[in-house]
Amino acid sequence: MSVMNRSRMDELTGREVPTWCPGCGDFNILFGIKSALAELDIPREDMVLVSGIGCGSKLPHFVNTYGFEGLHGRVLPVATGIKLANNKLTVIGVGGDGDAYGIGGNHFLHVIRRNLDITYIVQNNAIYGLTKGQTSPTSMQGFKSPSTPSGVLEEPVNPISMGIAGGATYVARGFAYDPIHLKKLIIDGIKHKGFSLIDVFQPCVTYNKINTVDWYKENTYKLEDKGHDPTDRVQAMKKAEEWAPKSVPIGLFYKEDKPTYEQGLPQMLDKPLVKHDISNVDISEVLEGFK
């Protein structure tokens, strides 16, 4: 990291100090996000971090950009409103797996098919941390928790295959304990013109005793090490389905260049909505129609 970047890192460091449990993967995700933002040539005031509710959703407070910490599950609608209001902004959504794939599942399904130029980083710890350790949509089948004492009956959600099938144009998975790799995925995701989903394996040191740091280290491998071609949709889907001991892929699964949602809106071709002059809108033509 250059000296310049180090001062950018300082600038990007928020006034608040994280309150996460020692060893929480969120520290590393925060580092990954901050170091990615530090390397990008975007003024801090032109970036908005949007989060929901959960341990990881406190993250915008620790980064010195604009931020919006909304409601549980509503990261993407707020992020959409911000992006459409000012399409020049770099909008990054941050939230947990419960937020993204549970309560926010409906938004996830629909936002990914819109291909807005938004990056969504999901802190996926396969647990509900803030409410003290219940099963999440990504908890593995059989996972025991206070809400599922006999083990989860459902199959877990697969965010990667859902993302590809649903129309996201950049689909990746990172690992919190490999923040340099994660940083690269985030930089590329932000640079990607379209909707980027970055699901991040995040060990919850307090409540998830199955998917631990060691578990992830033992069971994951990097797609780029195996020569995966992210432009091949069929291969990407095959890789997304891969989930076996010592064989869980991380890295970039899929990437596709497509027009963004904003590009389909002539209203913001010249300038963002927020820059429109609304001081005296001429409505005489509309009123004429009422005669």
Next chain:
Amino acid sequence: MEKTNNDFSWKIAGAAGDGILNAGLLMFAKTCVRKGLYVFTSAEYPSLIRGGHNHLDVRVRHDPVYAHTSNVDMLVALNKESVTKHQHKITREGALIYDGSKIKLDHGDVRKDIKKYDISLGDIAAKNGGKIMQNTVAIGATFAILDSELDALNEVIESIFSRKGEQVVQGNIKAARAGFDYVRERYGNGFKIKLADGKAESIFLSGNEAISVGALKAGCRFFSAYPMTPATSIMHNLAKYEKYGVVVKHTEDEIAAINMAIGAGYTGVRSMTATSGGGFCLMTEGFGLAGQTETPIVVVEAQRPGPGTGMATHTGQGDLRFVLHASTDESPRVVIAPGDANEFFYKTIDAFNLAEKYQIPVLILTDKYMAESYMTVPEFDTSFVKIDRGLLAKDPKESEFLRYKNTDSGVSPRSLPSQKGGMYVASSYEHDQHGFEREEEANRIMMHDKRFRKFENLKKELPPPKLEGTEDAEITIISWGSTKGCVKEAQRLLENDGIKTNHLHVVFISPLHDKEIGEVIKKAKKTVIVEGNKTAQLAGLIKEHTGLDVDHKILKYDGRPFFPEEIYEEIKKL
């Protein structure tokens, strides 16, 4: 008009899919507007696409008209059910237009005094412009009976159908003429009412159209919504304003709709969403989020009967208490309940200004009756409209800037993303003046007080309701929202009987001008409240705020709007 009470009421009724709304609204009502008359329409239809019974009332006067009426001077019946259902409403020696080749009326089916106009609508249409133009034939016939020329109708036809091509225009003109001539030849012009042209210079629009064009004038640039009757047409209207730069997003649900609007509002774009009660149920958490993050948004809640799905295409005023308290804890909001298209237009502009000036969610409360009724109102004067963006941060210093500064007014300077030095996190958690999450007692009290303080100032700015009419009235009628016009029409009827009334129409319900309302009630000889709900929600609110009772309550909750005659009858009994 020859008729002494200067009042003509026309009804067209038939099955869903008969094109009643188009014929009645687009052609008949609009032609009356072009003739310089004052017009008010009201439609009733079931929640179906085809089948079921639909009817539309068009009331026409030479002086301003404020509501529909239960009387029908002329009924165009497109099926037999329409005759059975509505003939008792036909005034003495009123008219019935029907197609005898389709509707067999036996002896005794129709009251003797009613003048029957048996017109082969289908045949005449088929021979003259095309079978689907039978409603146009009926409208041509209507004008013949009313002894009124077709020039204005032809103009209206031209403007409605020109985009469909000259053939459709000419076909409709021909069909109207054929209906007109048919009546002239067979029936002459002996009907009791003649429709002379008037001198009104009005515009003619629905409550929802007034909200839509008000939003456009106010600078609304982002609208997100999920379709729900009777709010949906606002989305359709705003979607037509794309060339003005308005972005409309049809969202996956109402939760997304309000959260998107909040995202846009936070970014500095004037944003709005619209829904009915069921959709607003889904929006309540978001509504509180706007309050907590002090993000300006405008929400339209178009009421229909509930609970649950209720009666989707009908009307009511049952959501007042709901919208006043929706969201967790206590969260100040503005609730505005306009009563006619004029108020909907100007109050929508106010709503956007208030939302930004006080950084607060503003809710416009309407209902199906107002949403879908078309009415003539004076042309809007936009010369005095001001756009007030509220307190925006000027060159904020990063080291000092407090987005939620605890000011005397309670309003803090607002920065917008992309503004240097103004960075902050808008948090749905309780937060400090920076915006950082805080749970300490003193901070909580300070911030909660700050949010309420701006509400108190807002109350001082908003105009209290005005008592209209004579001070020495025997009866003071109180209303809110859509019942305004029905009350005004009822007052006319009472005045004819020599009963003096005055009228307090409450538009701003939150904050409520309790002191001013209390004074009116204390001075009044007898008070009556008119509400479209079962429990007299505004009366309860007034009691809560003033300790005063309203003497009498006229309540209706059958899904239908009040008829002025009903209010008149009830007040007569007092």
